[in-house]
Amino acid sequence: MKNYITRDAWKIVEDGFHKEFNEITESLMSLGNGRMGQRGNFEERFSGKTLLGNYVAGVFFPDKTRVGWWKNGYPNYFAKVLNACNWTGIEVEIDGEILDLNTCTYEHFQRVLDMQRGVLERECTLTTPEGKQLKIRTRRFCHMVEDESGAISYSITPLNFDGTITLTPFLDGNIQNRDSNYNETFWNEIKKETSFAEGILVMETKPNPYGVEQYQVATGMRFDLKKNGQILDFQSLPVRDEKYVAGKVPVQLIQNEELTLFKYAVNLSSMNHTSENLIPDTKVYLNRLAEKGFEQLLEEHVAAWAAKWEQNDIQIKGDVAAQQGIRFTIFHLQQTYTGKDERLNIGPKGFTGEKYGGGTYWDTEAYCIPFYLSTSEQQVARNLLIYRYKQLGKAIENATKLGFDMGAALFPMVTMTGEECHNEWEITFEEIHRNGAIAYAIYDYVRYTGDKDYLTEYGLEVLIGISRFWKQRVNWSVQKNQYVMLGVTGPNEYENNVNNNWYTNYIAAWTLRYTLEALEYVRNQGKIEDISSKVAFDFASETAQWQHIIDNLHFPYDSERQVYLQQEGFLDKELLTVDQITSHRPINQKWSWDRILRSCFIKQADVLQGLYFFEEDFSEEEIRRNFDFYEPMTVHESSLSPCVHAILAAGLGKKEKAYEMYLRTARLDLDDYNNDTEDGLHITSMAGTWMSVVKGFAGQRVQDGLLILNPYIPEEWESYSFRLGFRGVTLTVAVSQDSVLITNPSAAGIEIVVHGQKELVAGQKAFPLKA
Amino acid sequence: MKNYITRDAWKIVEDGFHKEFNEITESLMSLGNGRMGQRGNFEERFSGKTLLGNYVAGVFFPDKTRVGWWKNGYPNYFAKVLNACNWTGIEVEIDGEILDLNTCTYEHFQRVLDMQRGVLERECTLTTPEGKQLKIRTRRFCHMVEDESGAISYSITPLNFDGTITLTPFLDGNIQNRDSNYNETFWNEIKKETSFAEGILVMETKPNPYGVEQYQVATGMRFDLKKNGQILDFQSLPVRDEKYVAGKVPVQLIQNEELTLFKYAVNLSSMNHTSENLIPDTKVYLNRLAEKGFEQLLEEHVAAWAAKWEQNDIQIKGDVAAQQGIRFTIFHLQQTYTGKDERLNIGPKGFTGEKYGGGTYWDTEAYCIPFYLSTSEQQVARNLLIYRYKQLGKAIENATKLGFDMGAALFPMVTMTGEECHNEWEITFEEIHRNGAIAYAIYDYVRYTGDKDYLTEYGLEVLIGISRFWKQRVNWSVQKNQYVMLGVTGPNEYENNVNNNWYTNYIAAWTLRYTLEALEYVRNQGKIEDISSKVAFDFASETAQWQHIIDNLHFPYDSERQVYLQQEGFLDKELLTVDQITSHRPINQKWSWDRILRSCFIKQADVLQGLYFFEEDFSEEEIRRNFDFYEPMTVHESSLSPCVHAILAAGLGKKEKAYEMYLRTARLDLDDYNNDTEDGLHITSMAGTWMSVVKGFAGQRVQDGLLILNPYIPEEWESYSFRLGFRGVTLTVAVSQDSVLITNPSAAGIEIVVHGQKELVAGQKAFPLKA
Numbered sequence A, B: 001m002k003n004y005i006t007r008d009a010w011k012i013v014e015d016g017f018h019k020e021f022n023e024i025t026e027s028l029m030s031l032g033n034g035r036m037g038q039r040g041n042f043e044e045r046f047s048g049k050t051l052l053g054n055y056v057a058g059v060f061f062p063d064k065t066r067v068g069w070w071k072n073g074y075p076n077y078f079a080k081v082l083n084a085c086n087w088t089g090i091e092v093e094i095d096g097e098i099l100d101l102n103t104c105t106y107e108h109f110q111r112v113l114d115m116q117r118g119v120l121e122r123e124c125t126l127t128t129p130e131g132k133q134l135k136i137r138t139r140r141f142c143h144m145v146e147d148e149s150g151a152i153s154y155s156i157t158p159l160n161f162d163g164t165i166t167l168t169p170f171l172d173g174n175i176q177n178r179d180s181n182y183n184e185t186f187w188n189e190i191k192k193e194t195s196f197a198e199g200i201l202v203m204e205t206k207p208n209p210y211g212v213e214q215y216q217v218a219t220g221m222r223f224d225l226k227k228n229g230q231i232l233d234f235q236s237l238p239v240r241d242e243k244y245v246a247g248k249v250p251v252q253l254i255q256n257e258e259l260t261l262f263k264y265a266v267n268l269s270s271m272n273h274t275s276e277n278l279i280p281d282t283k284v285y286l287n288r289l290a291e292k293g294f295e296q297l298l299e300e301h302v303a304a305w306a307a308k309w310e311q312n313d314i315q316i317k318g319d320v321a322a323q324q325g326i327r328f329t330i331f332h333l334q335q336t337y338t339g340k341d342e343r344l345n346i347g348p349k350g351f352t353g354e355k356y357g358g359g360t361y362w363d364t365e366a367y368c369i370p371f372y373l374s375t376s377e378q379q380v381a382r383n384l385l386i387y388r389y390k391q392l393g394k395a396i397e398n399a400t401k402l403g404f405d406m407g408a409a410l411f412p413m414v415t416m417t418g419e420e421c422h423n424e425w426e427i428t429f430e431e432i433h434r435n436g437a438i439a440y441a442i443y444d445y446v447r448y449t450g451d452k453d454y455l456t457e458y459g460l461e462v463l464i465g466i467s468r469f470w471k472q473r474v475n476w477s478v479q480k481n482q483y484v485m486l487g488v489t490g491p492n493e494y495e496n497n498v499n500n501n502w503y504t505n506y507i508a509a510w511t512l513r514y515t516l517e518a519l520e521y522v523r524n525q526g527k528i529e530d531i532s533s534k535v536a537f538d539f540a541s542e543t544a545q546w547q548h549i550i551d552n553l554h555f556p557y558d559s560e561r562q563v564y565l566q567q568e569g570f571l572d573k574e575l576l577t578v579d580q581i582t583s584h585r586p587i588n589q590k591w592s593w594d595r596i597l598r599s600c601f602i603k604q605a606d607v608l609q610g611l612y613f614f615e616e617d618f619s620e621e622e623i624r625r626n627f628d629f630y631e632p633m634t635v636h637e638s639s640l641s642p643c644v645h646a647i648l649a650a651g652l653g654k655k656e657k658a659y660e661m662y663l664r665t666a667r668l669d670l671d672d673y674n675n676d677t678e679d680g681l682h683i684t685s686m687a688g689t690w691m692s693v694v695k696g697f698a699g700q701r702v703q704d705g706l707l708i709l710n711p712y713i714p715e716e717w718e719s720y721s722f723r724l725g726f727r728g729v730t731l732t733v734a735v736s737q738d739s740v741l742i743t744n745p746s747a748a749g750i751e752i753v754v755h756g757q758k759e760l761v762a763g764q765k766a767f768p769l770k771a
Helices: A019-028 A278-312 A320-336 A363-375 A378-390 A392-401 A433-449 A453-473 A502-524 A528-534 A539-552 A578-584 A593-598 A607-613 A620-633 A641-651 A655-666 A683-697 B019-028 B278-312 B320-336 B363-375 B378-390 B392-401 B433-449 B453-473 B502-524 B528-534 B539-552 B578-584 B593-598 B607-613 B620-633 B641-651 B655-666 B683-697
Strands: A011-015 A036-038 A054-056 A060-064 A077-081 A090-094 A105-114 A119-127 A133-142 A149-158 A163-172 A187-195 A198-205 A216-227 A237-241 A244-253 A259-269 A314-317 A475-477 A482-484 A701-703 A706-709 A719-726 A729-736 A739-744 A750-754 A757-761 A763-768 B011-015 B036-038 B054-056 B060-064 B077-081 B090-094 B105-114 B119-127 B133-142 B149-158 B163-172 B187-195 B198-205 B216-227 B237-241 B244-253 B259-269 B314-317 B475-477 B482-484 B701-703 B706-709 B719-726 B729-736 B739-744 B750-754 B757-761 B763-768
Touching: A011 A320, A036 A133, A054 A259, A090 A149, A119 A278, A133 A278, A149 A163, A149 A278, A163 A198, A163 A216, A163 A259, A187 A237, A187 A244, A198 A244, A198 A278, A216 A244, A216 A278, A244 A259, A259 A278, A278 A320, A278 A719, A314 A320, A314 A683, A320 A363, A320 A655, A320 A683, A363 A378, A363 A433, A363 A683, A363 A719, A378 A392, A378 A433, A378 A453, A392 A453, A433 A453, A433 A502, A433 A701, A453 A502, A453 A528, A453 A539, A482 A539, A502 A528, A502 A539, A502 A607, A578 A620, A607 A620, A607 A641, A620 A641, A641 A655, A641 A683, A655 A683, A683 A719, A729 A750, A739 A750, A757 A763, B011 B320, B036 B133, B054 B259, B090 B149, B119 B278, B133 B278, B149 B163, B149 B278, B163 B198, B163 B216, B163 B259, B187 B237, B187 B244, B198 B244, B198 B278, B216 B244, B216 B278, B244 B259, B259 B278, B278 B320, B278 B719, B314 B320, B314 B683, B320 B363, B320 B655, B320 B683, B363 B378, B363 B433, B363 B683, B363 B719, B378 B392, B378 B433, B378 B453, B392 B453, B433 B453, B433 B502, B433 B701, B453 B502, B453 B528, B453 B539, B482 B539, B502 B528, B502 B539, B502 B607, B578 B620, B607 B620, B607 B641, B620 B641, B641 B655, B641 B683, B655 B683, B683 B719, B729 B750, B739 B750, B757 B763
Parallel strands: A706 A750, B706 B750
Antiparallel strands: A011 A105, A036 A054, A060 A077, A090 A163, A105 A119, A119 A133, A133 A149, A149 A259, A163 A244, A187 A198, A198 A216, A216 A259, A237 A244, A314 A719, A475 A482, A701 A706, A719 A729, A729 A739, A739 A763, A750 A757, B011 B105, B036 B054, B060 B077, B090 B163, B105 B119, B119 B133, B133 B149, B149 B259, B163 B244, B187 B198, B198 B216, B216 B259, B237 B244, B314 B719, B475 B482, B701 B706, B719 B729, B729 B739, B739 B763, B750 B757
16 A cells, blocks of 8 residues: 555645656556546656556457467457557757656656646656756646547756757657567557658557457647747757657757747547548647647636536545545546447546456446446446447357357457457356346446336347346256256356356346346337347247246355355355454465365455345345355455445445445555556446445435435545436535535426435425434 | 378388378377487478477476466466477488478388387388489387487488489477477577587576576487498588587489488486586497497397387287277387386376476376386386375475465476476366375375385375375365365366365375375384374374364265265256267367356266276275266266276176277377377377276276286177286286186296186186176
């Protein structure tokens, strides 16, 4: 755990240069706008520890699978989000000395990510090895409106000399993914152009043998300069090299004169522009940016962020660390996915790193959709659902490869295009509960929005595909006289290849039930024939089979403790609690894999994940018994674990536990709890942090079309408030130590259930806080 | 399945050149002498499909582990037997045209591996692309006595021209292992020398970061020539290049003159020679070889093979395919391991290929030791046991890495030095039954030889280490009120991470029992204090704990069918038989891994392996019930499976099944059943073929110090006979369709139990064959 980030309500501040943590800071200070993004790398050369990262949404490469031992069924490639052309670079030369931030001494250094405005700023005073003292100020953003662009303002002032400062803004495509499986590079140069104060580099992803689309990305830059705030007439010498363009600008400066370079950059991808238009569109775009100029672009950008915060902010009073943590998560979620493009999704690291390949996981459905449902227009969550709908065909192909038929669909564990990328048999082939999460997200969306048309238009087809998979994935056990599901891995990945994982069985049976409901709804709408004939659905026989499974699926249960068993045979384990193995933690670093597997310890909620999803099916006492049984065995070594426990604990009135779990998620990256922030941020688990507050402390639910709140406040806080978009209105919920104040700016009132009481809220309404 | 090898009792014959199968032929025609070996590569250039392979026993390289996803506990390296300097090469140039066997046309072509004499021969008449017709005759062997050497006689005759033939015998160290994890090479050149008709190349394995010993190997060659059988005075031009030495010998020939090159080569490794002595020793060795000359060397070699066959041959009359098959297996087993050096062991491919790294597997204990016990001096099997004894310390370290303590030992799944090399969690960490096989081999050796002193000297220490492992590996299940063993993989690798694998539990409990017996024996010998203090053994407490486990370990059992269950929950599977999935076979090529895992289908005997090992603990009816339950579910997709079934089926009087299973093992490689002979031969499973005959058809067992035979003869055969070394005598057992003739050349008679009757056999004794 690190503690070098200054606590501030709106800013992530590094005071003094912590070189040793530079890769962590780069992750924390990543910028993005849903369309492109980048790590908080320096503009200048830095020969120290750094992970250069620039990413263009949706652009990936199918890297040849690497395994130790091949298992039949493994996919041939693992799609990797591509580390793309570096557009932020500015080489700085002072009287012939190249500035390397790693070799300077610093009189002053501050890096700030201003989350309110979405701007990365730096100010430092440094001395080079040759004794030149300089002041540098930078500002940078990825534009939230002009979302294929970014801009940099780079100011430099000689403090102890007169001399020549040469600035060389460049675009560099000599980039390798750090996690390349075989140390290969993935880009080819297609074209490059330079002209006065402009450079364009078009690159294409290398050919691949998997039939995966090749992408072209045109990266363009334009720059202009000011001296002491006045427009400067400058000379620029164009430079062209392999996958590299630049413009060299030498400027004579007198001591204390400030030179400012404005660099405008765009990344246009062939996902959104035809190949022929890439260069012309780049030029038009650059012209527009340069015409507006840095300050106007910044103004638009800050306004866009203000609107986002208006919708999304969570304010916490009395705890600046918690305030900073929650805003940090909201900020990054909003940077990563804006919901404008249904081809895009949310990679586990967003635009902050390469780890896990940047593909789509079930995290999206289980954790992110609730966040976007409450904080963004309905379209955003809907697009995330449509993303999967469009991949249904691939999910059916994927299931076919694994031996299923008749339209059974298995959505991949990790994917870009709908094809499976992951290659670890116990996950790829067996962590099939993900399929249930995709069904659940449809339910969750319809429940929250009331948009039942979605079922008819898209949802039912997906549900049928998934239900067909479950139908074929179970088998009849003569021994048990029940259906069983053999060989699965649940959300708790510290168990592999188990039989009758309770969570997976539950979500399978639930999917079948919900699909039957959805079928009934669509039939009542008179739309069933279209879908039935499209997917060759045999209504009578398939629904009867599903009902038979619903009625006869096995669920392991311990009648003595009255708890659901995580899987068959769980009670054969030595049942210990986490506090008995304190010196062995984290077990994923201290124990070999087999020891983890045969222990009782849980990585991430498994039975509890099911009780969270399907809360309404269980009594509070049941939930409590299971929580009390499993939580003490849970090591939370997945970033996705604590939030579910926080929500359940809050619901059970276990306030201390809820707060403890909240703390584990809220500052996970800011304080580098898991020693891995340098790889990038845990973007998807950030949605869990938001849920811990809204679904946990504030007890937000939706039932029968009604918004429900059961708020309480952790005693560590003075107050907290958040916005909630729900069916066309945006409510503000403000919770203090003794009351809940709900504000509905819409004239039309809305019925809300607060602490079990249904109330019509129009304007402001205060409720006493339940103890 | 291929059918191009001519059937012959003593020879492996390729008539006509089957270029497309060249890598298969190279595997089949591999040569070795226990100390070095090589694939049957051509001497001349061959631009077609070939896997060049030369190996020096014990010389390996720790190749950096390659995995898709790292699991805690994986070893850093995978030791690879090293493809070493190619010493067989002879470049041939005819009037400036380099001979490439791939581009010639053949009037005649025959390759023969003469197993009786241990010689690889080739005779062919060919025409080059430029129209030169040549006759070539080669003979090659790896010397069975001078076992660091080999020799080649290479004869070439111009048939349609007079001209210059230039022969360039060379040593080439530019070799890469085909299975190198990252396409790296593993050799550095240290030194090279050339002089007239001689070349020496010393190479060293590259440095590694794992503290693994680097090996040096000096490869030397000497050559001389004859023309039409007369010693030839020739010119030789030495050539030196990177990791390459050669001598270029141009000779003028008149049509039909035969030129013969004799090439003598040695491979001296730093395992057996000091670094300084490598070159001097090489020179001495080469001198000796050249002095003896090819024909004398050949004579010694053939005599050594004759002695081996005298001890080992199995003769089968009336079935040349079976005869060829069984001699093929005996030949390769004897080439691979001669038992002279306790540092060596039996790699799964011997000297015939690189696959599986050439390390030691439990195959040695479970399959090979019975073969060597019966066919070689006692010392051979004993050395195989001592190999493991010497690695006991590493096995304890290995267990410690996985969280065990107090001297618990886990022998590796794959190893060279005692350190684990394998990296597949379900195998590496969980296929722990291997530990039991190592204990069983001690029992098997003592039972066969009566050498109980081995227990005192070495065996007991190993047994204690393994027993301590089992003790810690089980845990008490409160639920079952018994001990359980969770998270293992049995011999049937088509199940992973199962609980209470019957075979593993059985061999664990058996190990504890046998260790208690061994302790008792050693205590009675008055030797217990030495061992107890050496391994800090707490007699009273440890033996009591073991007894408690023996008395309370859980064994899954189906009381309805009265069969042992392969593992917990086996009956939840859909119980199908192999004949119901004919079109899906082999399932390891047609099904994804998860489908294989959740099916009932068995790769290799699991419960049946236990019944085979511990036959005496079970009634024939029990064995029959289990055989009838499991065999129909067994796909035998491991080369190690059929032999165990053949033996059990034979014992149960299931003669057709026994013969079917025998056929699956006997010509596995000769007919390339599994489409993988090109990678090398299945050396360790060859011991299973031998067992199918001797333990299967002839029903050979040892009980209470007595040799037992229950022979019958497959009706397809006229007769078969084999030699059996047992406690100082070598018996011949000849079985015809109506009798068994046992010959004991030793004057002292030996008691043998034939068909249940104890008889003293001295000289010859005939018994009627039981129906």
